[in-house]
Amino acid sequence: MAKATQYLRVQIGDGLFLLPGASGYAIEQRENLSTADAAGPVAAWRAVRNRRLPAYSLDGALKPARRETWQRAIFIESAPGDGVGFVADDVHLLTEEEVTVASFEPLGPPPTPAGHVFGGAWISGTTPGMEDDRRDAGGRASSGTNAEVERRREQPSKHVILVFEPRALVAYLQSLGGA
Amino acid sequence: MAQQRALERIHALEIPLRDATLLMPSATVAEVVNVGEIVPVPLGPAWLLGVMPWRTLSVPVVSFEALMGGAVSAPTPGSKIVILYPLNGRRDWEFYGVLTHSEPRPQTVDSARGIAAVAAELPDTPYIAAGLKLGGRLLVIPDLDALKKAFYP
Numbered sequence: 001m002a003k004a005t006q007y008l009r010v011q012i013g014d015g016l017f018l019l020p021g022a023s024g025y026a027i028e029q030r031e032n033l034s035t036a037d038a039a040g041p042v043a044a045w046r047a048v049r050n051r052r053l054p055a056y057s058l059d060g061a062l063k064p065a066r067r068e069t070w071q072r073a074i075f076i077e078s079a080p081g082d083g084v085g086f087v088a089d090d091v092h093l094l095t096e097e098e099v100t101v102a103s104f105e106p107l108g109p110p111p112t113p114a115g116h117v118f119g120g121a122w123i124s125g126t127t128p129g130m131e132d133d134r135r136d137a138g139g140r141a142s143s144g145t146n147a148e149v150e151r152r153r154e155q156p157s158k159h160v161i162l163v164f165e166p167r168a169l170v171a172y173l174q175s176l177g178g179a
Numbered sequence: 180m181a182q183q184r185a186l187e188r189i190h191a192l193e194i195p196l197r198d199a200t201l202l203m204p205s206a207t208v209a210e211v212v213n214v215g216e217i218v219p220v221p222l223g224p225a226w227l228l229g230v231m232p233w234r235t236l237s238v239p240v241v242s243f244e245a246l247m248g249g250a251v252s253a254p255t256p257g258s259k260i261v262i263l264y265p266l267n268g269r270r271d272w273e274f275y276g277v278l279t280h281s282e283p284r285p286q287t288v289d290s291a292r293g294i295a296a297v298a299a300e301l302p303d304t305p306y307i308a309a310g311l312k313l314g315g316r317l318l319v320i321p322d323l324d325a326l327k328k329a330f331y332p
Contacts, residue, residue, distance in 0.1 A: 015221065062221040103272055104237045107330040108224035117222055121230060121237035158232040160218045172222070 007099050007122075009161070010074060011090035013067075015060030018099065018122055018163040024077035027091060028055075033073060038066070040178040043087050046075055055085035056173050062117070064176055076166050076173075084173040101163050112171040119165035125158045193284040193318060194261050194277060197244050197252055199302060201277070202286065202311060202318035209262040209274060211283055214254045225251055228278060233262055240276040243321075246329065247304040257281035266327045275330065288313065 004020035008027075011017075019025065026046075033044035033055065041064035043057035055073035059065035067087065075085035104121035111117060192208050194201040210233075217229035217240050226245035230237045240260055242252040258279055265273040288311065296310030296317055306329070308322035 015219075060221070061219065102235065102237060103270070104230070105273065105331075106220050106223050106230075107227050107239045107241065107275065109332050111222040118220065123232045123235065123237060157216075159216060160230045160232050160237045162218070162220065162230070162237075 004101075005096050007094045007096075007101075007163070008074065009090075009092040009094055010088045012058050012062070012086065012088055013060035013065065015062070016161050018094070018101070018120075018161055019074065019076070019169075020101075020163065020166060021093075022166075026075045026077070026083075027088075028073050028075060028085070030071050030073070036178075041176045042178045043067070043070065044073055044085075046073070046085060048081055048083075051081065053083050053085060054173075054178065055087055056176055056178075057087045062172070076170050078167075078170045084170055086173060104162070110168070112168050112175065114168040114171035115165060117165055117168045117172050118162040119168070120163035122161045122163060123158050124161055188287055188289045191286045191288055192261065193286045194243075194279050195281045195283065197280045198249065199244075199247075200316065200318050201243065202288070202320050203261070203263065205285070207263050207323075209264050211259050211261050212276075214258050214260055214278070228252075231260065231276065233274065233276070236272055236274060238262060238274050238276050240278055243277050243306075246306055246326075247302055252278055252280065254278060255280055259283055266323055266330065269327070269331065286313070286318075 004022040006021035008019040010019055028046055033046050035044050036042040041056050042054040044055045045052040046055065053075055057065060057067050070087040070089060072091060073085045073087050075083045077083040099122050101120040101122050104118065106116045106118055190205040191202050192205055194203060212233065215231055217231050219229045220227055226242050228240045228242050230239050245251040259282060260276040260278055261283055262274055262276050265271060293311045293313050296312050300317060301307050301310045301319060305325045306322055307319045309320045311318045
C-alpha cells in the first residue's frame with residue numbers, strides 16, 4: 001500500500017479505522033448535506049456541481065445501518081467531481097509521524113472486485129523493543145529479569161487499527177446501492 | 180541406530196479444538212501466546228475471528244472449527260493463540276493464528292507409536308489431510324495447501 005503523509009482516524013459505530021490521506025477526501029458537516037429518505041442505506045447527499053454524492057450509514061462491521069445521531073460524513077474522491085461517502089462518528093487527523101502502517105492482507109475472498117477493503121494495519125501503542133507475554137513453541141514461558149517484566153507492564157497496550165484501501169472501499173460503498 | 184531413530188521422530192504441537200485436535204509440526208509453529216484483544220475484520224468470512232497484534236505485525240486469527248463448517252469458536256479460560264509461520268510461497272510477514280480450545284501440548288510422534296487413521300475416521304472437510312491415532316486418540320493434520328486456497332483465493 002502506498003505510504004500516505006497523513007491519515008484520518010475514523011470511528012464508525014464501534015469500529016475504528018484509518019483512511020489514508022493520499023486518497024483525496026472531504027469532511028462535510030451534517031448541516032451542509034441534504035438528508036436522505038428514511039428507507040435505504042443512504043443517510044445524506046452532498047451536492048457537487050450538477051451531481052449529488054451519497055453518504056452511507058454503516059455500523060462498525062461496515063454493514064448498512066440506519067443511525068440518526070451523526071454529525072459529519074467523509075467523502076472519498078474516486079474521480080474529479082465524483083465520489084462516495086460514509087457517515088463517521090468521530091474523525092481525527094494523524095500525521096505520518098504518529099502512525100506506522102504495516103502491510104496486512106485480510107484472509108478469505110475479497111468482498112469487492114477491487115479487492116479487500118483493508119490494505120494495511122497500524123498497531124497503535126507500539127513502542128520499539130516491546131515484548132509480549134509469550135511462550136515458545138514448546139509451551140515454555142519466556143524468561144525475563146524483574147526489571148524486564150516491570151518494563152513490559154508499563155508499556156501501553158497494543159491495538160490493531162485496520163487501514164482502508166480507498167479504491168476498494170469506494171467499490172464496496174458503491175455496491176450498496178440506493179444512489 | 181540413534182540417527183535412524185532421530186529420523187523417524189517428528190516434534191509436533193497438539194492444538195486442541197472444541198471437537199478435534201490438530202497436530203502441527205513444531206517447525207510450522209512460531210509461538211504460542213495468550214489471547215489478547217482480537218479486532219474483528221469487517222466483511223471477512225465467519226472463520227476469520229479478527230486480527231491481533233504480535234510483535235510488530237498484525238496477525239489474522241482463525242477459528243479452525245468454523246473453517247471446518249462448525250460453529251465459530253469463542254475463547255475459553257484455557258485458550259491460547261498458536262502463531263503459525265506463513266504458508267508456503269506467501270510473504271514473510273503473513274503469519275496467521277489459530278485459536279485453541281485449551282492449552283496446546285508438545286508431542287513427539289514416531290513411527291512405532293502412531294497409527295495412520297483411515298479416511299472414515301477423519302472429519303469431512305477439505306482442510307484435513309490425514310490423521311494419526313496416538314494412544315487411542317485421533318490427531319488430525321491440516322492440509323496446508325487447502326488452507327492456502329481458503330486464505331488467499
